[in-house]
Amino acid sequence: MPDGATVVLDVKGLQTVFRTRAGEVHAVNSVSFALKPGELLGVVGESGSGKSVTMMSLIGLLPSPPADVRAGEVLFEGADLLQCTEEHLRAVRGARIGFIFQDPMTSLNPVFTVGFQIREPLMKHMGMNRAAAQKRAVELLDLVGIPDAKQRLSDFPHQFSGGMRQRVMIAIALACDPKVLIADEPTTALDVTIQAQILELVKELRQKLGMAIVWITHDLGVIAGIADRVMVMYGGQVVEQAPVKELFGNPQHPYTRALLETIPHVHGARAEKLKVIEGQPPILHQRPAACPFSARCPQAFDRCLKENPARYPVGPNGHDAACFWNSETGGPRDV
Secondary structure: OOOHHHOOEEEEEEEEEEEEOOEEEEEEEEEEEEEOOOOEEEEEOOOOOOHHHHHHHHOOOOOOOOEEEEEEEEEEOOEEHHHOOHHHHHHHEOOOEEEEOOOHHHHOOOOOOHHHHHHHHHHHHOOOOHHHHHHHHHHHHHHOOOOOHHHHOOOOHHHOOHHHHHHHHHHHHHOOOOOEEEEEOOOOOOOHHHHHHHHHHHHHHHHHHOOEEEEEEOOHHHHHHHOOEEEEEEOOEEEEEEEHHHHHHOOOOHHHHHHHHOOOOEEOOEEOOOOOOOOOOOOOOOOOOOOOOHHHOOOOOHHHHOOOOOOEEOOOOOOEEOOOEEOOOOEEOOO
């Protein structure tokens, strides 16, 4: 864990539950991580692993009910966001912590121009008048690579392509110079060419602005190209965390290894048969008492079915994994 003086966002023991007619769903279970200034943290895992719910829990974006953030701390700029008033959270959201959602067409308001939607946070959070906000909006559209920025401010979201709408969302998220930017699978709905352009844009903006970024995705290829550190989630909890080169070169959790094995490999004109992870993700109607991956894990043994492992140090530079199996010795971990 990084030293407190070098951490911009520090999350400790976060727990989020959804109350449903069928009972409680334990979507996030004791998630902890720290984000350094200027760092890009990749968050990976299959659908339902808790990636998006974790990040939305941090800044109060989940409707309550049914969501209930039961425990934890989210330390940002000297305050615990879980204990702050809604007024304080509104001041943080969009100003100090930006959020890019997966689908810009449902995130942008179809009845307001793009210019209005960029100006709004500038006038609300930065206290700009309309003229200053208009000028800054043009600069932001230029920054994210939209041509004829001044003219396009009067256009509506449906007049932009999917890639351009995502650029508008990035412009809105960057409007108030946030210290942290959370990107929730922002390239999933885009074709490969546009995806590459957005990724290159994020790299450039990160260098220019020096902000910390949390990038949520299920695409390990994306993470390999942009992340400094990777956090792997499964069953609502963090199962492994490591610098990106360490994770790809020396994965320690069976789930991480299984994810890496599912990446398609092509040898010349011949492609290998695509591997899959057998079994189904856990149903989280109760907090896992055992390892959530034990039912699908080839290394599982008796202890895995009885206890949920803590994260053990397994490598250099903060590499840890929540697993009782010691891949170095090829046997159960001594604790």
